[in-house]
Amino acid sequence: MDMMQTIEVVEKVLLVIVIILVIFDIYLYVNDTDGDTISNILKNWVNDRFFFITYLWGVLAGHFFLGDKDPIITNTAWSLTIVLFIALLLFISGMFFKKRIPPKGQIILLVFGVIIGHFFWSLN
Amino acid sequence: MDFNQINRNITDRVCKILETKAARYTQIVVIAVISFLIILDFYLFISDKATVSETIRDNANNQLFVITWVWGILAAHLFVCRPKDSNKIPELLGIAILLIISVIIFLLGKYVNVPIPQYMHIILLALGGVSGYYFWAQEIEEDKA
Numbered sequence: 311m312d313m314m315q316t317i318e319v320v321e322k323v324l325l326v327i328v329i330i331l332v333i334f335d336i337y338l339y340v341n342d343t344d345g346d347t348i349s350n351i352l353k354n355w356v357n358d359r360f361f362f363i364t365y366l367w368g369v370l371a372g373h374f375f376l377g378d379k380d381p382i383i384t385n386t387a388w389s390l391t392i393v394l395f396i397a398l399l400l401f402i403s404g405m406f407f408k409k410r411i412p413p414k415g416q417i418i419l420l421v422f423g424v425i426i427g428h429f430f431w432s433l434n
Numbered sequence: 435m436d437f438n439q440i441n442r443n444i445t446d447r448v449c450k451i452l453e454t455k456a457a458r459y460t461q462i463v464v465i466a467v468i469s470f471l472i473i474l475d476f477y478l479f480i481s482d483k484a485t486v487s488e489t490i491r492d493n494a495n496n497q498l499f500v501i502t503w504v505w506g507i508l509a510a511h512l513f514v515c516r517p518k519d520s521n522k523i524p525e526l527l528g529i530a531i532l533l534i535i536s537v538i539i540f541l542l543g544k545y546v547n548v549p550i551p552q553y554m555h556i557i558l559l560a561l562g563g564v565s566g567y568y569f570w571a572q573e574i575e576e577d578k579a
Contacts, residue, residue, distance in 0.1 A: 316483040317492065323474070324486065327467060338460060348464060351457040352512045353572050364513040371509070374490045375502045375555040386479070405444045413574075416513045417563075424559070433491050 356416065359404035362397045364416050368423020369393050369431065376424065377432035389431040396426065494555070497543040500536055502555050506562020507532055507570065514567055515574035528569035535565070 331348065338347040356364050383389045400419075475486040484492075494501045521528075539558075 316478070317489050320474075320478070320484060320486060320489040321493065324489065327471075331467065334463065346457045346460050348460060349512055349572055351460050351464065353515060353574065354457070356513050357515065357574060364509075367509055367513065371502075371505055371559055373487060375494050375505065375559065376552055377491070413514045413516070416515075420509050420513065420563070433487060 357410050359407065360401070361404055361411055361416065361419055362400035364419040365400055365423040365426075366393075366397055368420040368425075369427035370423075371420075372424040372427020372429075373431045373433065376428040377434040378429050379432075379434045381429055381432035381434070383430050384432075386431075392430050393426060495549050497546070498540070499543055499550055499555065499558060500540040502558040503539050503562040504536060506559040507536075507566035508562075509559075510563045510566030511570045511572065514563075514571065516567070516571040518573045518575050521571055521573060523569060525570065532565060532569050 335348045352363065381389075383392065471486060478485045490501065
């Protein structure tokens, strides 16, 4: 399969996944159980100890939508290593925190993630 | 604390977080989807085909920059919570407003025929985040710990 065909297949796969997730989430919202939607569980994860997820969301934004034309790291393996190493540090920190981090902390994690994604994991 | 103690602490914490009963099924679905995407991207990368990242990047940089805007909304909606009862806008109304704006941005993408500059993506992310925070935020109780 050539490049254009692969992109079209990947686009369709992603679109199908998004549609399924949206329908699933609507079902979870209207069903009898409270607090089981995708938003709810991500909120619980991230406000408990898994705030590395917030950071990764920022990294993906920097990676997909931004991306320095002259990035600090050009080798994908190294980019991923750095991104994941920071995620690991955040995961371990989360295990030792006693209090929940404030919403401002989540915002900082998002911005930090975007910066990392833009400078260290650029597609350009 | 010796290593075994630390290991047990982490395992206990992770198990406690994953055990919220109401959401067990949802958690499995989310983890399954993310794992699938990672494996798919890995396969595409190794076979030197267009990866998921490149597909999203190409679309967002051409006409579908609405994706960037939506990513910003979701960042605020999923991860940045507001204090309880601070949001006066009913949820469905907030979602409707965001949907209308998204459709407008989507149509703008079809109308604009040149790739938008990179700083516009930063603006879209930021605006999406702010809009998500004011129109569709989740709420969380005061931390009593």
